[in-house]
Amino acid sequence: MKKTSLYIALSAAAVFAASCKKDFLQKYPKTEISPDAYFNTAKDLETFANTFYDKDYSYDDTNSDNVSYYSSSGELDALLEGNIDPTTVGKTGWDDWKKLRTYNFLLDYAHRASGDTVGINHNIGVARFFRAKFYIAKLARYSDVTWYSHVMTNVDSALYLPRDPRAKVADSIMADLNYAISNLKPEDNGNRTRVNKWTALALMARFGLFEGTFRKYHSELGLTDKAAPFLNAAVDAAQQLIAGGKFKIYSTGKGAADYRALFSSPTLNGNPEIIQWFDCQQSLSVGNNSHTVLGWSWSVSNSLVESYLMTDGTPFTSQPGYKTKGFVDVFANRDPRLAETVAYPGYSITNDNRLYYAKPNLGGYDQLKFYPRDPALRQGWDANYTGMPMFRYAEVLLNLAEAKAELGSLTQQDVDNTINQLRDRVGMPKLIMGTANGAPDQVMANAYPEVSGANKGVILEIRRERRVELACEGLRLNDLNRWAAAGRIQDAQQGMYVPALGGIDMSGDxxxxxxxxxxxxxxxxxxxxxxxxxxxxxxxxxxxxxxxxxxxxxxxxxxxRISFTRYRDNPRKFVAPKYFYRPISLQETVLNPNLKQIFGW
Known part of the structure; x- marks a missing residue:
C-alpha cells in the first residue's frame, strides 16, 4: 500500500511539473488526481517540491573575459559583433517560464495542506526560494520583466501584461527571500543537497550585492539613490549566515589541495564550506560533464592569468617584462590557486610521467579547475562523478566584504574575517586596507575606471580576489555587468605569449x-x-x-601573444547601456504586444 501511494504521489508531481513548451502558462496539468485532492500534507508539498531541483551548477566562465576562446555560438561574441537583435536573439533565457509555473503551482495550492505547519511553511519557502532565483536570472538579463505570482490559465488576461519595473521585481524577489529565510528549516538531514535557511541567506547575500552594485554603477536605471538597502541586505544576510556557525573555509593545512578538493572530490558531504551542492554518483546514474573544461573548446584568458598575485602579494603586472613571460615562467612564484585553475607545467591527467600539453589553438591556458583529477571519476559524457558546489561559504565572505566596502563601512577586522581567510588557506599574504587604499594598483584602476572614493584601492583588490577565488564558477559575466565594466566585456581576450616560432617548453624541463x-x-x-x-x-x-x-x-x-582571427576580423564594440541587457525575441513581442523593448533594443 505504501509503495502504491508513493508511486501515485510521484506520478502526480511529475505530471504537475510538466507543461507544453508553447503554452506552459495557459495549460492546466492533466492527471487523474486533482490538485485539490493531492496537496493535503507537508509530505505532499515536499514530494512536489523535489521536482524543482535540477543540475543548476556551473563549471565555466564562457561568455566572459575569463575565457580566451569559445565557439562561434557564444552569445557575447555575437552581441559585440552586432549580430544580436530581437530577430536573432532566439528564446534562450526567455523559454523557461514553465519552471515558474511549477513554483507558482505549489504556492497556489499549498493552502490546502494541513497538519505539520512548520513542514508546510518550509516547502512554501522552497517554492519561493526557487521563484526568487528564477527572477534573479530574468532581472539580470532583461531588467524590467513581468512578475507572475500565480499560475496563468488560457483565459487569464494577465498573460498579456507589460513588463513590470525593475524596482517592483527586485522588491518581490526580496519578499520571497525574506519569507524563505524566515520559514526554511536550517538543515536538510546534514547532506546540504536541498534548499534550507542557509541556502536562502547565501542567495540573499548574492542578490543584495548584485542589485545594490548594479544600481550604484548604472545611472540609466535612475535607482542610484536606492542602492544602499540592497547592499545592507547583503551584509545582514551574510552576517546571519556567519553567526549561525555552521560553515567555515575548508582548510586542513594542505593549502592548494584544500582548494582543489572543493571542485574535484567524489562527494562534498561534510565539507564545512559547502552550503549547497549537487550530488553526482554512478550508483544514482547521475553524472556531469566537467571533463570538458580541459582543452575541449576554450581556454582561460591571459587576462585572468595576469590577475593572480605573486606569492609575496605583489601584482604579477608589476614584474619587469611580465608581458613577454613564457608559459613556464608565468607560473613561477604565483598564488597557488593559479595552478589549481589552469593546467600548469608538468601536469599529468594520468597522475604519472605522461604529461598534459595545452593546445595553442585554444589559447594555451587550459582550464583545470573542476577537472576530475582521479581517472576513476571521469568515465565519459555525463559520466563524471564529482560533487558540484552550488553555494559555498567563500562567496558569502566575498559578498560581505564587497558590500561593506561599497557602503564605506569596511574595517580591517572585516577584511581579516573575509578576504584574508581565503588567502590564509593557500598561504598568501594578507590584504591590508591602508596599503591597498594608499596606493591602488594602477593596472586594476585602469581596468575599472568606474571605481572611485576613499575605498577605491580595497574595492579593486576585493574584485581581484573575487575573480581569482571564484574563477570558472559561472559568476563572472554578472559581476562585469553589475559593475558596468563595459571595457572588460568588450576586450578581445588572448592566450599565452610565444617568444618565437618553433619549439616551446610546456613542462619546465x-x-x-x-x-x-x-x-x-x-x-x-x-x-x-x-x-x-x-x-x-x-x-x-x-x-x-x-x-x-x-x-x-x-x-x-x-x-x-596568441590572438584569434575572429576578433581581428570582427572588431568588438560595446554599446552602453544597451548591451548590459538582452532584447526579447520578436516572436514574443508579437504574441504579447504589451512587451516593449528597453534601452535601445
Whole structure:
C-alpha cells in the first residue's frame, strides 16, 4: 500500500511539473488526481517540491573575459559583433517560464495542506526560494520583466501584461527571500543537497550585492539613490549566515589541495564550506560533464592569468617584462590557486610521467579547475562523478566584504574575517586596507575606471580576489555587468605569449614539448629543436598547407601573444547601456504586444 501511494504521489508531481513548451502558462496539468485532492500534507508539498531541483551548477566562465576562446555560438561574441537583435536573439533565457509555473503551482495550492505547519511553511519557502532565483536570472538579463505570482490559465488576461519595473521585481524577489529565510528549516538531514535557511541567506547575500552594485554603477536605471538597502541586505544576510556557525573555509593545512578538493572530490558531504551542492554518483546514474573544461573548446584568458598575485602579494603586472613571460615562467612564484585553475607545467591527467600539453589553438591556458583529477571519476559524457558546489561559504565572505566596502563601512577586522581567510588557506599574504587604499594598483584602476572614493584601492583588490577565488564558477559575466565594466566585456581576450616560432617548453624541463610553426611548408624553425624530439612533438600551424589562416595568430607576426582571427576580423564594440541587457525575441513581442523593448533594443 505504501509503495502504491508513493508511486501515485510521484506520478502526480511529475505530471504537475510538466507543461507544453508553447503554452506552459495557459495549460492546466492533466492527471487523474486533482490538485485539490493531492496537496493535503507537508509530505505532499515536499514530494512536489523535489521536482524543482535540477543540475543548476556551473563549471565555466564562457561568455566572459575569463575565457580566451569559445565557439562561434557564444552569445557575447555575437552581441559585440552586432549580430544580436530581437530577430536573432532566439528564446534562450526567455523559454523557461514553465519552471515558474511549477513554483507558482505549489504556492497556489499549498493552502490546502494541513497538519505539520512548520513542514508546510518550509516547502512554501522552497517554492519561493526557487521563484526568487528564477527572477534573479530574468532581472539580470532583461531588467524590467513581468512578475507572475500565480499560475496563468488560457483565459487569464494577465498573460498579456507589460513588463513590470525593475524596482517592483527586485522588491518581490526580496519578499520571497525574506519569507524563505524566515520559514526554511536550517538543515536538510546534514547532506546540504536541498534548499534550507542557509541556502536562502547565501542567495540573499548574492542578490543584495548584485542589485545594490548594479544600481550604484548604472545611472540609466535612475535607482542610484536606492542602492544602499540592497547592499545592507547583503551584509545582514551574510552576517546571519556567519553567526549561525555552521560553515567555515575548508582548510586542513594542505593549502592548494584544500582548494582543489572543493571542485574535484567524489562527494562534498561534510565539507564545512559547502552550503549547497549537487550530488553526482554512478550508483544514482547521475553524472556531469566537467571533463570538458580541459582543452575541449576554450581556454582561460591571459587576462585572468595576469590577475593572480605573486606569492609575496605583489601584482604579477608589476614584474619587469611580465608581458613577454613564457608559459613556464608565468607560473613561477604565483598564488597557488593559479595552478589549481589552469593546467600548469608538468601536469599529468594520468597522475604519472605522461604529461598534459595545452593546445595553442585554444589559447594555451587550459582550464583545470573542476577537472576530475582521479581517472576513476571521469568515465565519459555525463559520466563524471564529482560533487558540484552550488553555494559555498567563500562567496558569502566575498559578498560581505564587497558590500561593506561599497557602503564605506569596511574595517580591517572585516577584511581579516573575509578576504584574508581565503588567502590564509593557500598561504598568501594578507590584504591590508591602508596599503591597498594608499596606493591602488594602477593596472586594476585602469581596468575599472568606474571605481572611485576613499575605498577605491580595497574595492579593486576585493574584485581581484573575487575573480581569482571564484574563477570558472559561472559568476563572472554578472559581476562585469553589475559593475558596468563595459571595457572588460568588450576586450578581445588572448592566450599565452610565444617568444618565437618553433619549439616551446610546456613542462619546465627545458625540452620543447610542442611546436608552433608558420605553416606545414614553412618549418625552418624546427631546425632549432633537438633531434631527439624534432619528429615526435605535436606541431601546430598558423596557416594550413594552402596558405589559409587557422583560427589564431601571433600578434607580432612570428612571435607574440596568441590572438584569434575572429576578433581581428570582427572588431568588438560595446554599446552602453544597451548591451548590459538582452532584447526579447520578436516572436514574443508579437504574441504579447504589451512587451516593449528597453534601452535601445
Amino acid at each position: 627545458g625540452i620543447p614539448d610542442i611546436a608552433i610553426l608558420a605553416s606545414p611548408t614553412d618549418t625552418a624553425e624546427m631546425n632549432t629543436v633537438p633531434l631527439s624530439v624534432r619528429y615526435t612533438i605535436s606541431r601546430f600551424y598558423l596557416k594550413d598547407a594552402s596558405g589559409k589562416e587557422t583560427n589564431y595568430y601571433l600578434d607580432n607576426g612570428r612571435s607574440g
